[in-house]
Amino acid sequence: MSKILITGASGQIGSVLSEKLKEKYGTENILATDLHHNPDYIGPFEVLDVTDFEALQTLVVNKGITQIYHLAAILSANGEKFPLNTWDINMKTFFNVLEVSRLHNIEKVFYPSSIAVFGNNVERVDTPQSSNLTPSTVYGMSKVAGENWAKYYTEKYGLDIRSIRYPGIIGYQSLPGGGTTDYAVDIFHKAINQEEFECFLGPDTMLPMIYMDDAIRATIELMEAPKEKLRIKTSYNLVGMSFTPETLASEIQQIHPNFKIRYQPDYRQQIADSWPMSIDDTDARKDWDWQPKYGLKRMIQDMFVNLNTPMPFTP
Numbered sequence: 001m002s003k004i005l006i007t008g009a010s011g012q013i014g015s016v017l018s019e020k021l022k023e024k025y026g027t028e029n030i031l032a033t034d035l036h037h038n039p040d041y042i043g044p045f046e047v048l049d050v051t052d053f054e055a056l057q058t059l060v061v062n063k064g065i066t067q068i069y070h071l072a073a074i075l076s077a078n079g080e081k082f083p084l085n086t087w088d089i090n091m092k093t094f095f096n097v098l099e100v101s102r103l104h105n106i107e108k109v110f111y112p113s114s115i116a117v118f119g120n121n122v123e124r125v126d127t128p129q130s131s132n133l134t135p136s137t138v139y140g141m142s143k144v145a146g147e148n149w150a151k152y153y154t155e156k157y158g159l160d161i162r163s164i165r166y167p168g169i170i171g172y173q174s175l176p177g178g179g180t181t182d183y184a185v186d187i188f189h190k191a192i193n194q195e196e197f198e199c200f201l202g203p204d205t206m207l208p209m210i211y212m213d214d215a216i217r218a219t220i221e222l223m224e225a226p227k228e229k230l231r232i233k234t235s236y237n238l239v240g241m242s243f244t245p246e247t248l249a250s251e252i253q254q255i256h257p258n259f260k261i262r263y264q265p266d267y268r269q270q271i272a273d274s275w276p277m278s279i280d281d282t283d284a285r286k287d288w289d290w291q292p293k294y295g296l297k298r299m300i301q302d303m304f305v306n307l308n309t310p311m312p313f314t315p
């Protein structure tokens with residue numbers, strides 16, 4: 001029986017992934033952890049700062065952990081405010097996960113990478129898996145380094161580490177935690193509250209995104225795929241959809257005709273401009289049969305249905 005520890009479990013992805021993993025493996029077999037206690041969480045939860053090696057090791061040993069999903073990190077936009085701190089946290093937490101996994105024979109580790117690994121020297125349309133990685137943010141630099149360390153531990157110690165370069169994730173279940181793609185979640189909350197939305201990216205900024213349901217399904221499908229089929233030892237490119245703030249806003253206006261957006265690009269514009277506009281995920285499709293289910297229109301409908309807003313048309 002798998003016993004799974006999740007780091008950063010209270011975050012945008014962790015709070016949704018932990019529910020899915022509880023359904024799949026049973027609540028008692030999932031140990032959610034984060035920096036602070038989460039009073040809303042149902043099931044085993046421990047406060048854990050993953051920069052603390054001893055604390056992580058103690059939990060892994062005492063709870064008989066067999067798999068780790070390592071989600072704890074500082075994201076792109078927040079990361080630029082304190083670059084050295086971001087590097088320290090993102091790298092130290094992953095080193096601790098790698099070392100504890102090596103020492104205690106953890107069967108599988110999940111490591112989330114990001115489209116932030118790409119810099120503006122690559123083809124920005126259908127960015128290939130094998131592009132050169134010269135990121136512009138400290139967050140992206142930490143993800144590139146993390147990918148390479150994952151490959152190193154796989155090759156040197158035989159650790160089974162699986163990884164996805166997530167696009168920006170959009171979901172109704174949780175709020176994002178300081179990234180450049182956050183606008184694409186925030187915009188829905190403004191629309192249902194009938195407030196004007198000030199977008200920190202310009203109207204034409206095309207970025208790769210994915211719906212939360214697809215992102216969680218991709219994660220679990222990758223973790224369950226036969227190991228021998230997985231040729232990419234760093235991290236898989238993954239496609240959901242791509243759109244600009246202007247396109248998203250005009251789709252939202254089909255449902256909320258009074259919705260208003262204005263554009264006030266800030267420092268996050270430069271980050272977004274260094275990222276791909278769309279991604280080529282041929283390897284994920286080949287190796288573990290990845291197929292997204294949500295495009296832009298279906299994602300928007302599902303967001304509004306779940307955010308409890310009346311739908312003025314039949315989906």
Ligand code: NAD
Binds near residue numbers: 033049075093169
């Ligand atoms: P988030 O910011 O919402 O959550 C991260 C969680 O990590 C937070 O709850 C925070 O308290 C916790 N954390 C931070 N430092 C910690 C530490 N030292 N010890 C323990 N916990 C700590 O992030 P998210 O959006 O849920 O992202 C999860 C992972 O997925 C991250 O590694 C992120 O880089 C990656 N990712 C996310 C997206 C996205 O769009 N959400 C896209 C690409 C990659």
Ligand code: AKB
Binds near residue numbers: 114168169178179182
């Ligand atoms: C961010 O914007 O930092 C994240 C990501 C794409 O990694 N959403």
